[in-house]
Amino acid sequence: MSEASSSSTLALRVRDEWNQLSKEERLSEFRVLAHEDALDLFLGLDAHDAAELLEQMTANEQRLWIRMLAPDDAADVLQCTTDARQALLESTEPATRNEVIALMAYKEDEAGGLMSPRYARVRPEMTVAEAISYIRLQAIEQAEIIYYIYVLDTDQHLLGAVSLRDLFAAHSTKHVREIMQTELSKAHENMDQEALADLFAEEDLIAIPVVDANDRMMGIVTVDDIVDVVEEEATEDIQKMGGTEALDTPYLRSSLRSMIKKRAGWLTILFLGEMMTATAMGYYQNEIARAVVLALFLPLIISSGGNAGSQASTLVIRAMALGEVRLSDFWRVIRRELASGLFLGLILGSIGFCRVFIWEMLFHSYGAHYLVLALTVGISLVFVVLWGSLSGAFLPFILKGLRFDPASASTPFVATLVDVTGLVIYFTVASIILRGTLL
């Protein structure tokens, strides 16, 4: 909690350039900072950066800095280290080492991995006055801010919670048991961070207690950590929707090798899928040879379907991530996309029709049969855009139904699907309308 920062200009410059600095430069810049500024910078680093910095320090520096971290932060940092982990662990304060080790047992993306073991606790049989002075004692010993005070029995079972406000507002001689709230939102220690973020969003809480299978209190997760989770989950979704695997590390910090690996997979799959366009077009080779003009409009038509599909899939995927659209909403979504797809198709179809018409008037580009050509382009666009919207909306439902991440219905994935089918739609419409004239 870097509550106040009396940052010097040097500190500001270092913080500003941090991302541009190499590992070695970071350490040397860090070392010249005044202690206050260095602490401020250090506490503001993400776990990965902090780990990198620590790994390069001398044993004495490591001991100094690792002890500045709260146990949950120290556990996160240690999980990012490789060689120096044991040495760093031994550098922690003996009193908190067990806490750190316990926290390291949790995966980074579950409630246990996000929680802090430092929360304020009271016993149900305490009076309000006793509780307040007991909390005051805890406040002096512990570094964390007090949100709610948790009421535990002697076996650490979570009985209830009381806000500081309620405690303050209650009469001093009342017992905690009488004023505590017993119906609490709580998280199991292995709850996934995404579900946890939803719980926070739903209940508008500052902190949620984490319990084990026996309802024993393990720690609290606070909403400031959830902000990072929400950003992280959005980043993952965005990257998947853009047609790559989630990078997991910041763009500039991920190695070229890992970035290529995370992009090549999807790019190859999409390429193999898109190969079907070459195969499909093979079937229409004769039509193209007879009416080359058909090929001219092919990219225009299939990409319009892809764009409409991107819009639909993006809207549906995000609505699913926010819990606004569920599997049971399938028919409502399809009806919606049917209507908007048709309408959007009619708009683009009309423009496409006019495009051929106007170009013929201006440049005489398309010969005697320009009207049927214009009709082919226009009608194909209506169907392709409609089809694109429907597929774009449909795909996330299928993925979700099969328990895959709907975000994998990426824009390029939908575009590829619609390219292949759009092509078939276009040549089918053409073969019907142009038979006897151009074909």
Added chain:
Amino acid sequence: MSEASSSSTLALRVRDEWNQLSKEERLSEFRVLAHEDALDLFLGLDAHDAAELLEQMTANEQRLWIRMLAPDDAADVLQCTTDARQALLESTEPATRNEVIALMAYKEDEAGGLMSPRYARVRPEMTVAEAISYIRLQAIEQAEIIYYIYVLDTDQHLLGAVSLRDLFAAHSTKHVREIMQTELSKAHENMDQEALADLFAEEDLIAIPVVDANDRMMGIVTVDDIVDVVEEEATEDIQKMGGTEALDTPYLRSSLRSMIKKRAGWLTILFLGEMMTATAMGYYQNEIARAVVLALFLPLIISSGGNAGSQASTLVIRAMALGEVRLSDFWRVIRRELASGLFLGLILGSIGFCRVFIWEMLFHSYGAHYLVLALTVGISLVFVVLWGSLSGAFLPFILKGLRFDPASASTPFVATLVDVTGLVIYFTVASIILRGTLL
């Protein structure tokens, strides 16, 4: 703060089906709930839903329910109303009405629009003991939880802050002035919510004080409201990146008309851009007529460039939104995309080359000049994928440099751009390699 919820099964069912219900059904379901459950549901509604519900209620119901809201929430809800605003405003408690009116003056997406005027305050000259009992008094009167306690002079100027923990830990006879922190992160009342979210993320704070131009304390913004902001901003970015305008309302709740409007604009722009493919292909009409086989691979090649571009733009846009990539990182990003684009291009180029080669071996699809055709496809892919990656990374920088939202460099936008240029690359490579054989 719906801290605890003893929800009945009826309440759970209503909450679960809420999104599926019509306005009228919502009100009638709401009315049959037990008061406790109804309150729980009501406090959990977003401002839009709450406004809709209130607008349908009788005057007496309105008076009852609007008073359940904290002033900042009431202001948000009132900003979502249309006809009933004045009536609802007059239904608020006279004591808070002015607070509500003052809050309504702020835009919803600036610090003032997010802040609560209810925070704990003390004077610098108070002793710790005096401060604690003064805060206790405030806790009794006010509904908000206490995060930090702000130290104000008699003109409401913000002098410093003290955490409850520090106050508890300090000796009773010390003065607040001696223990307060004076270097605070604070937000100006008109600060944009996105900048505010960044400030929270950077400083890991639970609450940030909002001040006016004269450093007078106006209220506090708490991190739980920032979770919503982060989600909202991610949603806007995702929707823009998918090639639509931001919807602003949940997918299923936005009217068909507004949805079509928000999609038709971009779709038409992209369509007009993509029309250039038809124009560009007009120039290669003779090449296509002579070698129809060239047309077969066109969708495959240009879409691969689009996919590579989607990946690059998505990664860069998100990294910019998270502050990981700045304008000054331009050359680093370009170097990175040059390397990955080249590598990815070589992968797809090799697959493309093999595709032509293998099909010829299996089906004799491409005639005598299959090897130069395979070479054309392979080499074009290298260049198109490289070009796609570079343009995808380049475009967000241009938009950001021109002070547009980089998220507008949507996947479909990049794909369209790369379609047109990819086509030119393909036919140029073809005319060089195939001259004398197929062309």
